[in-house]
Amino acid sequence: MTQKNSHIITAEPGGLAILMTRVFDAPRELVFKTCTDPNLIPQWWGPEKFATTVEKMEMRKGGLWRFVQHGPDGGEYAFNGVYHECLSPERLVYTFEWEGMPGHVLLETVKFEEYEGKTKMAVTSVFQTVEDRDWMLKSGMEEGSVETWDRFAELLTKV
């Protein structure tokens, strides 16, 4: 388990899931809107040293999404998936695939809950195999996740 401020990541040994929760000091509507605005994605999605391009973000059932990260060394890392559900401002359910490992797909569910003006976001990622899940953990995903959502929290203070 990784914990930094309100950012908690859990991944049970031998399991298929990675769970992340974080509390943002903003109302749910604003958190959802900021999180799903394609124009804002480049300002928080992924590590800061990568420039992210939103190629597609069709936020509806069956819509496709594709983001490309451009690394400082010129490398490109593309990610894509399809939306199963976009229920504003409550829930997102979509598939996620890194194109560097085609065929290895995960299902992500993002839930937004508001209490006392703050919003708790819970992201559940379930993988097809434990190997895929563990590969993601070893890829530096935990540090990347903290940086991503730190950037998002910072952005929330400005929108």
Added chain:
Amino acid sequence: MTQKNSHIITAEPGGLAILMTRVFDAPRELVFKTCTDPNLIPQWWGPEKFATTVEKMEMRKGGLWRFVQHGPDGGEYAFNGVYHECLSPERLVYTFEWEGMPGHVLLETVKFEEYEGKTKMAVTSVFQTVEDRDWMLKSGMEEGSVETWDRFAELLTKV
């Protein structure tokens, strides 16, 4: 673990997945084609006492599917999802949701492998929570799965 003929279902206690494998005595192209033909779905999908209607089956990335089962008592049970990948004749990846429990989504991966003229099909279903997975197991899914794929095996001898 349930095993009947070549039909094997495994679900680790406390886990998020249900795995099903089955060997069909037919070449992979035929198994894939039969499995993905909307006109044939009513002949094998689900228990025989239910009449299944294919409302949508858009077999491409981002395509939607929706099947409705009409029970002998007049009840209707609808299922839907989106296709993440349709790679003929190798692999299907799609989401699956029973409309009786909206928001509870699973990711299914179906792999088709051929050896010596037979085809091994492996279906991996991963759920968002252990509770959802266990609910599916308790719902009679195992018996339903055996009946479904028995019907499919029978159909394969006729197509």
